[in-house]
Amino acid sequence: MTDAEGFTAGSMSAANADVFATALDRQAEMDLIRDLREWCRSRLGLRPGATAVDVGCGTGAELLELARLVQPGGRAIGVDANQPMLAIARHRSSGIPGVEVVAGEASELGRLESGSVDAIVCERVVQHLTYDPVRAFREFARVLAPAGVLAVTDTDWSSARLVVRGDEAATEYLRELREKLPVRPLANQLAGLKLEEYCVAAGLEVVARRTGTLGNLAAALLQGARDGILALAAAHLTPGERDEAARTLNAVLDDGRLELTVDLYAVLARRPLAHS
Numbered sequence: 330m331t332d333a334e335g336f337t338a339g340s341m342s343a344a345n346a347d348v349f350a351t352a353l354d355r356q357a358e359m360d361l362i363r364d365l366r367e368w369c370r371s372r373l374g375l376r377p378g379a380t381a382v383d384v385g386c387g388t389g390a391e392l393l394e395l396a397r398l399v400q401p402g403g404r405a406i407g408v409d410a411n412q413p414m415l416a417i418a419r420h421r422s423s424g425i426p427g428v429e430v431v432a433g434e435a436s437e438l439g440r441l442e443s444g445s446v447d448a449i450v451c452e453r454v455v456q457h458l459t460y461d462p463v464r465a466f467r468e469f470a471r472v473l474a475p476a477g478v479l480a481v482t483d484t485d486w487s488s489a490r491l492v493v494r495g496d497e498a499a500t501e502y503l504r505e506l507r508e509k510l511p512v513r514p515l516a517n518q519l520a521g522l523k524l525e526e527y528c529v530a531a532g533l534e535v536v537a538r539r540t541g542t543l544g545n546l547a548a549a550l551l552q553g554a555r556d557g558i559l560a561l562a563a564a565h566l567t568p569g570e571r572d573e574a575a576r577t578l579n580a581v582l583d584d585g586r587l588e589l590t591v592d593l594y595a596v597l598a599r600r601p602l603a604h605s
């Protein structure tokens with residue numbers, strides 16, 4: 330998978346952020362995303378008065394759920410590296426008690442004191458990290474209180490399957506189109522498969538894991554990426570090729586025959602009582 334959808338953390342424009350937020354909203358309605366979020370949330374041990382952090386909070390949807398669990402008296406802190414996403418999260422959480430939305434980078438949560446956080450959620454962010462993700466996991470371990478819990482979820486993009494239902498020729502055409510366009514790969518395509526390794530390298534104890542295949546992601550993700558893909562096609566293909574790409578992509582997206590499936594992994598890890 331690629332970042333044709335344009336959510337590289339540092340570079341997203343406000344217009345891209347709106348498109349991306351719509352895509353995240355659609356994904357939030359998908360069964361597996363809801364299921365994994367509930368599975369994680371119910372194991373964080375959050376109580377009123379606790380402090381929870383959502384790293385890479387995006388639109389803030391899960392942040393609001395965390396806020397509900399820690400009220401009254403607790404804090405739910407959303408951190409994101411992208412200013413337009415922060416603006417959306419701030420807008421959606423304005424007036425909700427205990428919620429803070431702050432600019433920050435996963436590997437530098439400097440404003441959070443060591444050992445001050447009861448639970449961290451980090452969903453589909455590690456795939457975007459352009460440096461060794463263990464740096465971010467060490468930072469999570471630093472800010473977690475003893476026995477504090479990290480719930481981290483991510484994608485294995487190597488499992489992605491793009492299919493036009495009932496149309497092998499169109500499926501093959503789209504695979505070839507993908508090869509022709511210089512789309513930048515995500516920084517960490519195998520993130521989902523490596524979550525446990527990162528936890529262990531950062532000194533966290535893995536306590537539970539769950540996986541599933543995200544059903545049809547095409548509507549939720551590629552609809553939003555359509556303009557970006559067609560802009561790449563316009564820049565890199567001949568006019569004839571570009572028109573064919575637009576015709577095919579629009580047709581299979583609009584009639585719902587394009588299917589994209591991908592595997593997701595969720596891992597729960599605990600900071601040991603004695604953490605070096």
Ligand SMILES: C[S@@+](CC[C@H](N)C(=O)[O-])C[C@H]1O[C@@H](n2cnc3c(N)ncnc32)[C@H](O)[C@@H]1O
Nearest residue numbers: 338385386387409410411434435452453454457
């Ligand atoms: C795929 S979205 C997921 C958003 C949200 N966690 C969700 O599951 O709906 C990835 C989010 O991580 C943020 N992000 C990417 N790299 C980051 C980094 N290094 N530090 C903090 N946030 C980052 C992006 O700005 C974006 O909001």
